[in-house]
Amino acid sequence: MRGCSKLLPLAAVLTGGVLPDIRSSFLPFFVPVRPSNPYRITSRSPKPSSLRTVFAMASAFKTEESRFPPAVQLPIPSVSKFKIALCQLSVTADKARNIAHARKAIEAAAEKGARLVLLPEIWNSPYSNDSFPLYAEDIEAGGDVAPSYSMLSEAARSLKITIVGGSIPERSGNHLYNTCCVFDSDGILKGKHRKLHLFDIDIPGKITFKESKTLTAGQQPTIVDTDVGRIGIGICYDIRFQELAMLYAARGAHLLCYPGAFNMTTGPLHWELLQRARAADNQLFVATCSPARDASAGYTAWGHSTLVGPFGEVIATTEHEEAIIVEEVDYSLIELRRSNLPFQKQRRGDLYQLVDVQRSSSQ
Structure with missing residues (x-):
């Protein structure tokens, strides 16, 4: 001792x-x-x-x-190759419009052959502490009190795809959470990730935001077995904590999904850097999805939704405007890169x- x-x-x-x-x-x-x-x-x-x-x-x-x-041991997925869609969506103050708009994007992605669709962080609501309580849904109750949740479940079932549903404000008892729901191709909820690390930032003259004013931090990591492999979930600020990504890798994740909304201050410096670092360090795929940029919004997102491969290479990315990108994920690259650089056999x-x-x- x-x-x-x-x-x-x-x-x-x-x-x-x-x-x-x-x-x-x-x-x-x-x-x-x-x-x-x-x-x-x-x-x-x-x-x-x-x-x-x-x-x-x-x-x-x-x-x-x-x-x-x-x-x-890295599990053998049911598919070695599949298409993933990153839906970088515009977000307004009209919740019903946001839900309908997201549904159309999911349908468009499925038509392009996507078997996994990833949505942005807080896609059904403006990103603000004032908005979170107003737009929050009781996910456990479902139905009319959780229209965003219900749409995602129905879309996954009808389109026979896996959906990592970005994140929405969730109300549970007296607490609010920033929550990502994962649905399988039968529309069944496979996992619910509550943001673990709340976004509290203070850069004078640039940006100040405190999620902790309204939101409560989640209590456990979330890793989900799906039709397209084992997926570890984080939300935005979670990507800054490499321990979480390493934990998911140790649990056999093939892919890490981070819906996020980096801003105009940290986005240019850190967004791609962090994605590539998480992918290269853990030798797996990393996918991120941001809202589209709206300069008139109270919080302006950086955009640049991205798919990164297990060698830290950027496979596909968007700019800042609304977009849907569909790209192939090839899990055989994980074993290849782990044989090229055998970190698992070299750790101390x-x-x-x-x-x-x-x-x-x-x-």
Whole structure:
């Protein structure tokens, strides 16, 4: 426990001053592992061959221990190739119009052969703290009190596609959430992701916004098995936290979907950078979808919805205007890139460890 004096201040910073209880917290964190010397050979030990040295080093690195619980094997998806659509939509103050407009975009994407459709963050409402309570829907109740949710479910069922439904304001009891719903090709809700990291930003003279004024943070990561592979879900600001993406990769995700609405200050600097970093670090596909830019809106989105491949390469992207892009995802590239750069076999479990608190507490 000698290293705890150094670990606890770091943990306090990462958790906002509150140290997490591994038995109840759901978010991943890093635990430094007691260092060892993989090169130490006692005077009594015979000098190993070069091959034995390599194996000894690999064993000492404890690669399999760099993830706790150990990373799962990448599952074999039901399809190796499919088309994904990113629907960069204009958003107005007219909720009924926004819902009808999104439905038309989904239909257009399906007609172009898309088996997976991704919508933007907060596509049924203006992006503002004043609007969130007014446009929020009770997803659990469904029906007339959740028209956006109901449309997505019906569209997925009738078009026989998977929909990652961007995000909408959700009301649950006394709380509001920024929520993404994932529907399978039967229109069944497969997962519901509540934004984990709330967007609180203050750049004087540029932009100030505090989602925490109205929204509540979600409590658990969301990974969903679908007809088009295993998908990890994040919403906008979630993409800035690499631990979440690493957790999804360790759980066997093929694709990470981030509906998002970066702004005119951080968008030009960070939007593509973060997408490519998450894809390259974890060697999987990353898809993002933004609202179209509206310079007259109170919050102006950057746009530039993008699909990135497992080598960090931009496969397709939009500009700032309304657009639908349909592009092929080829999962065979994941294994190819992981053989080109075998990160999974090179990690140093003797030095660091990613702890999936949710999985570890359930074992």
